[in-house]
Amino acid sequence: MPLKSSFCYSVALATVATATLAPVASAATFNFSYTSSLGTITATVDGTLQPDNNTVFVSSISNTTFNGSPAPALPLVGPFFGGLAPEAVLSLDGAGLDFVACNTTNCIDGFGFLPPNAIVGNTTDLFASGSAYGSVNELFVLANYSLTPAGTPTVPEPATVLGLLSVAGVGLLCKGRKLEG
Structure with a gap:
C-alpha cells in the first residue's frame, strides 16, 4: 500500500x-412533573442532555400547569439563588437539582429546587414554590419527581x-x- x-x-x-x-450533549424536550404537599406541577422543559445521559441544562420551561389548570408562564430559568451550578440544572434521576423558574426577574412567582449546601445550614434538597404553584417550602421528595424525554433530540x-x-x-x-x- x-x-x-x-x-x-x-x-x-x-x-x-x-x-x-x-461524548456530545444533545438538545431535547422533556416532560416534567413534581408533586408537592399542595399539588402537582407539570411542564414541558427544553434543555441540553449532557454526555452523562442524566444531567439536563435547562434553557426554557413552558406549558406549566398546577393541579391540572394552566399556571403562569415562567420565562426565566436559572440556578436557585445562584446555587452551585452555572446553569439551571434538572436531572433524569432527580439527583443534583439546582433550578428555579420565575415569572419575573424578582421571581415573584414560580418554583424551584435548592441543592444541599447552596445556603448555610441547608443539608438536604428542598422544593419551594410561589402562590400560583402552591406557596410551599419543604423537603424534596424524590418519589414525587419525574423528568422524562419527550422525544428525539431536536437539534444536533x-x-x-x-x-x-x-x-x-x-x-x-x-x-x-x-x-x-
Whole structure:
C-alpha cells in the first residue's frame, strides 16, 4: 500500500473514531412533573442532555400547569439563588437539582429546587414554590419527581455537525489522493 494511501486511511480511521466516540450533549424536550404537599406541577422543559445521559441544562420551561389548570408562564430559568451550578440544572434521576423558574426577574412567582449546601445550614434538597404553584417550602421528595424525554433530540450539537463534516472532508481528501495515484 503506498504511503499516501496508508496515511489517508489512518487519518480517516482516526477521524471516524473521534467523531463517533466523543461524548456530545444533545438538545431535547422533556416532560416534567413534581408533586408537592399542595399539588402537582407539570411542564414541558427544553434543555441540553449532557454526555452523562442524566444531567439536563435547562434553557426554557413552558406549558406549566398546577393541579391540572394552566399556571403562569415562567420565562426565566436559572440556578436557585445562584446555587452551585452555572446553569439551571434538572436531572433524569432527580439527583443534583439546582433550578428555579420565575415569572419575573424578582421571581415573584414560580418554583424551584435548592441543592444541599447552596445556603448555610441547608443539608438536604428542598422544593419551594410561589402562590400560583402552591406557596410551599419543604423537603424534596424524590418519589414525587419525574423528568422524562419527550422525544428525539431536536437539534444536533455543533460537535456532531463538525464531526460529520470532518469525516466527509477526509473522505474527499482520500478520494482525491486515490485519483492522483
